[in-house]
Amino acid sequence: MKGQRFSCPVLVVQGLVISLLVLGCGLNAFAQDATTTEDTRLFDTAKIWIFLAVILYSATVVYCIYHARSGKELFIRRIPGLEAVDEAIGRATEMGRSIMYILGLGGVSNVATIASMNILSQVAQKTADYETPLRVPCNDPIVMNVVQEMVKTAYLNEGRPDAYNEENIFFLTESQFAYAAGVDGMMVREQPAAVFLQGTFFAESLILAETGNSIGAIQIAGTDKEHQLPFFIAACDYTLIGEELFAASAYLSREPMLLGSLKGQDYGKVMIFGAIVIGVILELFGITWMTTFFQRVR
């Protein structure tokens, strides 16, 4: 993160110039070809409230990120699932067994997969330190390539490039249940001491989690799919619920700027909570404009 304080505004300006060029040239080209039947409005006014809400929330997060640069200590509530990461890695090291990290079925453009990769980089740093084998079966070829690079860099940063084994991060299959079968087989054969299930999961979530449970591995799960959360809660030792998955990299790295974004996230929750409380009170008094307003927002 060195030098980030200075590179960030430069990056923003350069990025904005490119964005404006792309939009400007494209709009100009399209304005000449546009037919009268097409909707040529630049902005969908029906989405104005969503747009304003996104701008307000984004501004809050950005403010909190840059405010956090002052180095002021921020209170972050304890997340048991993330506290247990060290315990899981330590257990695997003591038992002399491997750690299995499963990124789910999401592609590289999936935000939950990116969040999972960020957790993986923190885990990889620790496994590099402890020389614990880290096995990552991948479902997506692009994710596999990115993960190989990330884990390699994590090992390099820890001064243990020799401990990095590229064969441990490999592609299994893109098929959902074939992937579940492959990972289950590996779990049963290799008996990893710790299993991380972080990312996007669908019907295979319980198949993987129950197999991990049956081999007695300590399991830490987290997903953005709320339908799969009950399965993880039932079968895993720790589960990251909702936004905890996205808070993980900040929580584990303790980087002030990343922690600042968590503060912004909390302000967002306070805003929504406030709106819900006010809405309920107004509804109790028979005042319905707020409910009607939110129902119309799309």
Next chain:
Amino acid sequence: MRRQVPLILCFAFGIVMALTEFSPHPFSQWLNEEIIDWALVIGPFALVLAVATLVQSHWTRIRRRSEYWQYSFLVFIGMASMVLIGIPGGQRHEAFVWLFRYVQVPMDATMFSLLAFFIASAAYRAFRARTLEATLLLAAALIVMIGNAPVGDLIWNTIMPFQDNLPSTARQWILDNPNLSARRGIILGISLGVISQSIRIILGIERSYLGGVEGD
């Protein structure tokens, strides 16, 4: 430069893609679809590398005679048969369709059907009434299960001559009120987390996905 260029591109495309969501202009829609298509183009290149690692890892298993190394031959046989039939014959080739329909689909269905047994074992652990929370969970689960089965209403209506279809009504109340409220709370948290994470990535603050954590 190795870091700077991807970060600038990430910022530019992040902002552009976010703006296209709010614009019905034909260019905006075209740009959105075009960028998604660009992303799809990367896939086949990465797939070559991925298949290479798959072949390499199974070949190593065979060479080292690792545990259950014989199964690695099945991987090569499966891969070779699909490729040798699929590439010259195309997706609609009779043998290709047969392999898909009568080999791959039944195997997928077999794995999926395991879920029923895993649900039973997970539910047994989760519903053991050891604490107040687990007892509440058990009670809610019983009501939902009875309400879901048509025979639940039939039994209730036969033995209790009041409040027709109470099990299905109670089930619907549980799903529409406590269940939906909890789900929406989680969804709100996830949505805020996604936006926050996206901002960190777009601004280049979260950059470990680029292959570096510290000391960039």
